[in-house]
Amino acid sequence: MTDPAWINTALSSARPQAVAALLRYFRNLDTAEEAFQEACLRALRSWPEKGPPRDPAAWLIFVGRNSGIDAARRQSKQAPLPAEELVSDLEDAEANIAERLDGQHYRDDILRLLFICCHPDLPATQQVALALRIVSGLSVKQIARAFLVGESAMEQRITRAKARIANADVPFEAPGPVERSERVAAVLAMVYLVFNEGYSAGATEIANRAPLCEEAIRLARLLLRLFQTEPEVMGLTALLLLQHARAAARFDANGELVLMDDQDRTLWNKALIDEGLALIDKAMRHRRPGPYQIQSAIAALHARAAKPEDTDWAEIDLLYSVLESMTPSPVVTLNRAVAFAKLRGPEAALKLIEPLAPKLSGYFHFFGVKGGLLMQLGRTDEAREAFDRAIALANTAAEAAHIRMHLDRLSVPSPTPVKAPAKAPSRQLQ
Amino acid sequence: MLYAILCYNNEDVVCAWSKEQDDEVMARLQVVTGKLRDQGRLGPVARLMPTTAATTLRKTNDEPLVIDGPFAETKEQFLGFYVVDCASLDDAVDVARELADANPGGGSYELRPIGAFFPGKEAA
Incomplete structure (x- = not known):
């Protein structure tokens, strides 16, 4: 298929592996990225004519490495190498390099790349930005839009992250087992953060931020391929799939948030749910529960209803x-x-959350839940007060609008019992 | 003779397809399978989940081992299959060629004559 859209898909799917291998050669993120870009440009020129190569990643690594070496030579003012000559003789060379890319190399390369993006010296915001730029290949503009910051601010954030990496004396060898499991945990957290950035977006921002959910799922799958026997990696992947499965049902035609109880469940994506459930089944067999598995098991119970x-x-x-x-x-x-409220009634649930007040006094969902419970108990004045606090703390317009809807219901004396809002406090329950 | 047409492709690439791209491929493949169905030649068809969802049971001298992941780590993964009634190998190659044309990018099709076929009861 020589259509540009398909070529772009092939390029982006080969990206993590190709950039990771180029990083192994050049040991510098910028050089690796530039070499990959150059290889992509050549792919866009050559693939439509000759058709895509059998192994796009190997092709990109080979061409990228040559162009990187070529660029280095040019910089040292030596005669440039006739790179096209090498490229024309690609079939053999490609088979050769593809051979060497199998198995262990692939795994180590991608891990190194992910670990560098999630380097402990970097704050979470920089980790996320760097991973989206380097591993996922989103443009600075796309990332900036997703995080609601200006393009130059995001450019700066990424440059700063790269500078920190360059100064941090990052070891290019794979870390030992203990450090490795810590670093994997950091990568999982980064992936979850990327997902939540997309998931917590309001309807008006969804076009810019929803791709984050898909990127997070891609990253999770990538990680799962590297750690096929890690139940928490299965758990995280399942969690993201199950949550993303509800995407089409989460907003109504007016862009208002629709709570899970009110969602049209026929809009849930069955293929994603099935894959999520399959992964949880696999994870459970290990009998090594962890937070992601538990959360995905909760999401699964919703999905199964x-x-x-x-x-x-x-x-x-x-x-x-x-x-x-x-x-x-x-x-x-x-x-x-x-x-708790569903099982034992709003009174019991209210008792459960009352002690949380000092810690969650700045948390939107706390007041949303509290208001909802008070409303069910008919304590309208207190409910109104809680909802007012919630609106003041809302993170998105959709959240505020949702609470305002409850406030409107409160102000209309209703002959029938007020419908319980069962406001889901966390993103995973929405 | 019945042939199993086994589809192999790089699942990284297939997973990277957008929903629109995926729908487009499925629609094109259904043109091919629709024709075969009309001719009464199409048996079961399956598209498999990614290999990350796979589990392998490996027999040993002792208790069998249950291992996460696919049977083998390969550059192209087993992604699905068709069962088609073909008059000859040439015929089977033609069917595979049509499937290949409908499908973008790389990949391979293994044509395996079926030795014994038990269609079973179709699952819901």
């Missing part, structure tokens, strides 16, 4: 209690309160 009333809230409550003991956090307890 054909109707909201089929949801197994008892099991969800139990899973949240496990998550609480694994990673104690007021936000997890707040999540649990939603299941």
Whole structure:
């Protein structure tokens, strides 16, 4: 297929492997990136005519390496190498390099690249920006838009991250087992952060930010291919797939947030759900639970319920209690309160979240949940107060609009009992 | 003779297709399979999930080992298959060629005559 759109897809799918291998040669992110860009330009010239090569990544690595060497020679003012000559003789060379790229090299290259992007010296915002730029190949403009910052600010963030990497004396050899598992945890956290940036976007921003969800899933799959037996990597991938499966149902035609109870479940993406469920099944067999697996198991219980009333809230409550003991956090307890309310009523749930007030006094979802529970109990004045706080703390226009809808319902005296908002506090329950 | 037409491709590439690209390929493949179905030659067809969803059970002298991942790490992965009734190998090659034309990029098709066929009960 020689269509530009298909060639671009082939280039972007080969990118992580190609950039990672070029980084092994050049040991410099900028040089590796430039070499890859140059190889892509040549691909765009040559593939439409000759057709795509059998192994696009190997082709790009080979051509990129030559052009990188060529550029270095030019810089040292030596005579340039006739690179085209090499390129014309590509078939043999390509087979040769493809041979050497198998197995271990591939794994080490990609790991090195991911570890560099998630270097502990970098703050999370820089890790995310760097990974999206270098591994996913998003443009600075796309990343800037996704993070709602100016292009030059994002350019600066990425440049700063690269400078820090260059100064940090990054070892190019694979780290030992202990450091490695720490670094893998950092990569998982980065991938989850990328996903949440896309997932928490409001309807108006979704066009710019939804690609982040897809990039995160691609990164998770990449990681899963490297760590095929790691249950937490399966858990994270499953979690992202299950959450992303609901994307089409999360906003209505007016761009208003639709809560899970009210979502049209026929809009959920069954293929993504099935793959997520398959991965959880695999993860569970290891009997090494972790936070991502628990969260994906919770998401799976929602995904398995054909109707909201089929949801197994008892099991969800139990899973949240496990998550609480694994990673104690007021936000997890707040999540649990939603299941708690379904099981034991709003009064009990309110009791559960009351002690969280000092820690979550600046947290939108806390006041959203609290207002919802108070509303169910008919304590309208207090509910209104909580909703007002929530609006003041809303992160997106959609969040604020959603709470305003509850406020509107409160101000209309309704003859029927007010519908419980069952406001999901965390992103994963929306 | 019944042939299994086994599809291999780089799953990195296939996973990178946009939804529109994926739908486009599926629509083109359905033209090919639709023709075969009308001729009464098409058996079961399956598209497999990525190999990251695969589990392998390997027999040993002792208890079998259950391993995460596909049977083998390969550059191109086994992504799906068609069962087609073909008059000859040439005929099977023609069918595979049509499938290949409908499918962008690289990949391979292995044509394997079926020795014994048990269609079973079609799963829902």
